[in-house]
């Protein structure tokens with residue numbers, strides 16, 4: 001298929017593009033390069049530099065790509081930043097997303113796979129989190145993604161655009177070529193690996209008094225290649241759907257740090273800090289629905305191989321993409 005990938009120069013987008021190309025699809029990456037990196041774009045893909053907030057440019061790029069489907073990764077995705085600058089999140093994630101749906105409608109593109117998030121659930125009543133739990137975001141980032149999920153319903157009912165929303169839990173790891181390099185790095189695993197590389201003296205542990213076995217937050221880390229595989233399967237689904245996407249396993253912050261010490265063979269100094277605002281104690285996915293409906297199952301369950309792939313990439317790219 002010919003696929004138009006917004007945010008294809010970012011961490012998750014770049015690796016999904018690589019997997020799409022490996023599977024024989026044709027890809028046009030659409031990215032404004034504010035968060036993404038030029039060298040994270042697979043050279044086999046076409047590249048259209050542009051912004052979701054420029055509806056004419058967006059529509060022209062989508063038409064020129066001759067796309068049959070869209071994968072929508074482009075978004076701002078920092079929970080903390082969204083709490084201080086909600087406008088940025090609603091403008092880029094909601095208004096920008098609406099321009100994309102409008103452009104799809106104008107160009108007759110009837111399929112979208114959307115990069116959603118477990119942050120649409122807020123603090124869950126129970127874990128694992130399945131699709132029947134209420135979505136009650138606790139920050140503008142999660143809200144902006146939920147609003148887009150809700151818009152998808154109406155673009156299906158009114159314009160027949162079919163969508164699959166994938167709510168990722170904690171994406172982690174790397175492919176052989178592409179990895180995680182955020183301009184502002186807030187995520188746990190890359191920050192721990194920066195300590196292992198000697199680029200930071202220590203890593204903060206945000207909160208040691210959670211109601212979890214070791215007092216630190218528990219997350220469901222899913223390998224980026226498993227996540228990419230789910231996108232591939234989502235392309236083949238005809239009806240609209242929403243799926244939670246994780247391994248169903250939970251790893252605490254301390255367990256991540258210990259695993260990074262094991263994988264890198266280096267000591268990681270830690271600094272115990274107060275809780276970070278907006279962090280739920282435990283986020284674990286139930287991926288039963290995507291398993292039963294699309295046959296998806298993660299190849300990576302244990303945390304060490306996920307960290308090994310991230311470490312291999314960081315060793316080869318100690319300064320990330322260098323831009």
Ligand code: UFG
Pocket residue numbers: 077079117118119141169170171186187188189191203204205206207217218219253276279280283
């Ligand atoms: N953490 C630390 N030290 C750090 C960085 C993170 O202790 O230096 C902790 C966090 O407090 C959290 C856990 O490690 O408990 C994981 O944090 P990340 O920032 O790596 O990931 P989050 O779980 O906060 O974020 C993920 C996705 C978001 C999504 C969010 C939903 O990256 O896109 O889950 O809560 F919105």
